[in-house]
Amino acid sequence: MSRYSDAKNKADARIDRLQAIIEAFQRHRFGRKSEQLDPDQFELALEDIETALGSAQAARDAAVPKARGERPRKTNRGALPAHLERIEQIVDVEEVDGLRACPCCGGALHQIGEDVAERLDVVPTTFRVLVTRRPRYGCRSCESAVVQAPAPSRIVEGGIPTEALIAQVLVSKYADHLPLYRQAQIYARQGIQLDRSTLADWVGRAAWYLRPLRDHILERLRRSERLFADETTAPVLDPGRKRTKTGQIWAYACDDRPWGGSDPPMVAYVYAADRKTERPEAHLQGFAGILQVDGYGAYAALARRHQQIRLAFCWAHVRRKFYELAESSPVAADVLRRIASLYAIEDEIRGLSAAERRDARDQRSRPIVDDLHKFLEARGRQVSAKSRLGEAIRYTLPRWDGLIRFLDDGRIDLDNNAVERAIRPLALNRKNALFAGSDEGGDNWAVIATLIENCKLTGINPHTWLTATLTSLANGHPASRIDELLPHANVG
Template sequence: MLMEADLPDDVEALRALVLEQARELDTLKVFQADVERLKAIIEALQRHRFGRRSEQFDPDQFELALEEVETALAEAEHARDKASRTPAERPRKSNRGSLPAHLERIEQVVDVEDKACPCCGGALHQIGEDVAERLDVVPTTFRVLVTRRPRYGCRSCESAIVQAPAPARIVEGGIPTEALIAQVLVAKYADHLPLYRQAQIYARQGIQLDRSTLADWVGRAAWYLRPLRDHILERLRRSERLFADETTAPVLDPGRGRTKTGQLWAYARDDRPWGGDDPPMVAYVYAADRKGERAEAHLGDFAGILQVDGYGGYAALARRRQQISLAFCWAHVRRKFYELADNSPVATEVLRRVALLYAIEDEARGLSAEQRRAVRHDRSRIIVDDLRQYLEARIRQVSAKSKLGEAIRYALTRWDGLSRFLEDGRIDLDSNTVERSIRPLALNRKNALFAGSDEGGDNWAVIATLIENCKLSGINPHIWLTDTLNSLANGHPANGVAELMPWTTVG
């Protein structure tokens, strides 16, 4: 801001200054308009994400759109601040807390050149310092590990040659360390980078690796890791309650010159909402189709509660296996009515009542199973019973072929399974636990388009299982995979795979 002392005495100079200030003001107004417009776009996107039609918005496309608009907003704000003599005060965008302590610190001292006092010329002494930390990065750096194994001979006995055995490797005679193989696995199955894109990234650093070479490493690693996935699946079969879901896995079908639709089945357990002691875990299994017999084969002798969506294959499974009882998902019921809420007062009323159930569940989260059952008995049961009566009354008033009729019938035909949570505090209101575990597979499918074969689909399931369990346990999948591959290469016993599980390294 100009002070009175800064104003020129000359009239022409003063006129020029006023014109310059006016131009700057016009420029600021343009930048400010851009800022406001971009903020309005972000608000609109946020409303679309959390509004009534949020479930029809692809979450990945939403994130891509939002990050592009936020980038443009940052540029517009920076341009506005640079054009202004007094930059606008706005919150600084930064992560909360300090940078992680385990990161290497590179000290950089920015000091004055002259240590003499500018007033009297005396020697300066340090009275403090300002310290700022910034996050830096060194791009992926390759290095070559050179292993030397000296050979020794005996001067007295020339036939004796002594040499340490070569270290065991996942890829015998190959060039990758287990850490590099782990990097390829994490990039493909956690960060959703297909192998050909990884090869392009490596080529920028002068490392020429064919996609087929990377695929060979992945296949060998999958062979070693398969018993760990099978162990997790066996642990899940011994659980008292499981979530189950499935998603499509397009697979190349060379005989027909196109893809066929396989299935990736997910089985999950998470007892944290009611304070259970068992670690959360998930296992994926590939199958060539969606037949109900697949789930039966995967679950083996499982006996307990299976929480699922409305897929009829699970109902058929429960009829064949009396030791399995189904708990259905209220989120799927809610979704049916969500699509109709704009034009149907009945759908809006159903959503209001379901929202009451979710509000109660939010309050009960973290309580013991028995406490959750008591809360539901006292507060949720009357809502569920009244909702059933409401739906039974409305089903007689709407066409059976209408969307509303289908939504009501979907709920009423599954009412026993939807009500089961009232009697058992271990049951959740929905199957969102397993749906969250399915989401990474769907994102990988978008990036990879399809698996090359049924065998490739199962390798996908094996490695994705282990990476997702690392995430559930809160550990770095690259570190865990590196250590585990080293152990397996060095002959870790097959009957000891329980010692390698991700959750055993927590704490």
């Protein structure tokens, strides 16, 4: 037994060490900004450590003999959805001459129950060929007429992919962040030789069909009374200079869930070759309402030119300015404490009606905000405008009217996080794809990413939706009924 005990002790020590490493990584995730790791780097490192932990636990399990009939330890095995196909296998005691005999007395056994265990299985991606036959018919009487059913419409006329395969390529590239050349490598392992350029052609054709849906979502957003806006870089290849240039993906979103609004959450991405101030003006032509944004000057210029647009600024951006200084500046730490109290109130009133949120903010948040304004004005006169603290105060005070707009309108959020969450998938795709090949490629990127992100927001499977939608578009779905195809129309 000492051999088992020694092996168990070594495995336990290894498990304890790996658990300590995981806890240290968790502290990096939630610790001070200077200690935080890149999110993608963090996930990759963490999964490697957890893999090692699983190996150590397997070693410990092997080192300790299990008693007969002992059940395995409970772990987070994951849930097995009811819709998955069940393939049953029966593991039974052997029969002798058609009977199951008792090992003690040889008497006949009868079933008194059963143990059922479910395990998740997989069939690796399997390709199949859909063969479409269209018989031709001739008339024996006149012998001149040939009758044949018309060929089904396709997204890629004369090509080999079904709409389901095109949808798979789109989801892999824009939701799972697999560039086309890697997808071609995966298909090659199944003996399917497809050039990257062939896959790119399918994506481009799909984007052409899908662009009106993105444009329609953007038009619906323009008719909203309140929008979020943000932008992120999109490196684009510039062949003339043999390097990349910096394009921009602009994101516009609405999300009424925090105050119980009835409209579905939506987002639209638009590519632009630059970050000029006229870009959001063109994207939001006709919009009238509240635009919640960060401190980028293009939005302020837009509001100055169009009086029907009122800006609501983002408290999260203000918080970041002071967060970087909090460790060395008591003033910054005090500002953070006051902002934290605003967020605590928001956590309590999330999900209430707009009127209830406004009333709660008027009673509880307004005194905090008024006191913070006086505090910042007083400290702003005491510190150098060129110091980092002075810069943080100068960032905040000129935007004060937009920062306090949430007090008088329960529909307004405290920050711009709704659209920043929508931007993150683009940033991950950018890391994997490195850059778009052209401005046109950047626009295709924006079109398809828009539709996939709206599927995520509405909780539907993007592959299922894209397959059905591409099939409908190939078959000439009328533009007058484009609303019927949007992801939001497929919920409920």
